Amino acid sequence: MQLTFIQGLELLGTFAFAVSGATAAINKSYDIIGLLALAFVTAIGGGTIRDLLIGATPVAWLTDELTNSAIIAAAIIAALFVSYVKKLQNWLNVFDAIGLGLFTITGINKGVAVGLPIPICVALGVITGSFGGLLRDVISGEQPFLFTREVYAVASMAGGILYILLGLHTSLPADIIQSVSVTVIVAVRLFGLHYNWHLPRIRQ
């Protein structure tokens, strides 16, 4: 089996998503069932919600052995090497941002493929990239980080809108448009993390 470069990046993204789920399970002192469940939910939750909404069943991850292996590997590695994994947090943030970028574009493309309106396609991109983390937080009883802490879904939304605009208004080749959009998502997300950007929170 020969992986393309993009597939390799997607696996790194999946790995990072799963590690963030596994880390949440470890922080809660869950057992190995909780570890696996949160790793999976975080990694495939967004794509699952997207597939359910558009009726693309059986949902994609059920038959995606490579993705499932990456998630299980991430859960085991996170559990065995907790403190070591925490030292690699910067790398995980980069991989997580790449995953956010790639999964956003995947989500948009799936929406376009079933003929949904453009704003809904962007929403499906954001759901694909970021609702796994939302499910992780809801299941483990945490306030959703997606709604409070960081420039995460907004990075996905910005890159998603750019992806649509470049597709509609330029004649650039598809992979250039995709690369630029993913790069913007990664950049916004990582700059946001580095400079501690936050969206204004709405108060009464």
Next chain:
Amino acid sequence: MQLTFIQGLELLGTFAFAVSGATAAINKSYDIIGLLALAFVTAIGGGTIRDLLIGATPVAWLTDELTNSAIIAAAIIAALFVSYVKKLQNWLNVFDAIGLGLFTITGINKGVAVGLPIPICVALGVITGSFGGLLRDVISGEQPFLFTREVYAVASMAGGILYILLGLHTSLPADIIQSVSVTVIVAVRLFGLHYNWHLPRIRQ
């Protein structure tokens, strides 16, 4: 585009549902992502669960521009005019009750259309009308108001049962049956609010 009277009422109901989601986000000091997410989840969550259960995908709201516009408008208005919106709470309660009534009937009709047993159709009506609020509470970490505080799902259930009985045992025209049933739901809900009715809570 010419809206029918019913469609106009449905939009008011959707608007009120979305405001209640947006208000929950504001009460939690969520950011704009949380605002939009809770507005959408509250407004379309019940219908989404119904559509997923019966396999009606892509779920309805994905292609319903008018509904989506009403939700976004509700979120923005709620965020910009929080205190003003709170003063209009009585009107919002009326619109919310109308939404509960109309969405209950929509849910029942969809269940009937796919040939489900009658009690299940009523359950789908209740789910359509009230599970958006349940999702809102679960995601934002609140105890479900649906299970504790008010005559809400029960109003929907009462009107739904009436709707079925009138359809089975009278020869009244469909829109009369629908109007009577929605009116009963609105009345039970608003009387319940006004007189602070509660269902008995089950204690040990």
Next chain:
Amino acid sequence: MQLTFIQGLELLGTFAFAVSGATAAINKSYDIIGLLALAFVTAIGGGTIRDLLIGATPVAWLTDELTNSAIIAAAIIAALFVSYVKKLQNWLNVFDAIGLGLFTITGINKGVAVGLPIPICVALGVITGSFGGLLRDVISGEQPFLFTREVYAVASMAGGILYILLGLHTSLPADIIQSVSVTVIVAVRLFGLHYNWHLPRIRQ
């Protein structure tokens, strides 16, 4: 209508699942809506998630009158006879374990029937047997017992793997393989309860 022995056991399992949901609602002092909702979610939540993931819609319980009647009966009995039901907890644990065993096998068979990879079929079995309880806990705001307290999902997983192995590597008749696997799940679960087995929890 003539029930087979297996169908009778499945109904007892459904009943026990629903009682555990109803008991959770009673512990939270929910009203009758909360009682019914949690009884249903606990009893049919796992199978619903499975059906949604594989696209088997309308989901099974919508047309399963016997199951729905058992759930409603369980909710009413639990509410009327709370203290008496608690005295029967040992029997309920046995029925719950039988339900866990049977629903695990049902879930695996449904995965096999749509041609999914074997490890995913086992995962669907575990989801069918134990994710209703997870939904119950998430909706009622409790930490998921599935991730912390007991040998529950692991019993399901062990029996599920055994079921697959016996099917692949022996020529035993299907109902023998099923009976052995269910018995193993019931035994592991009940021994685990009796001897207070816990999975190691992962700590930093």
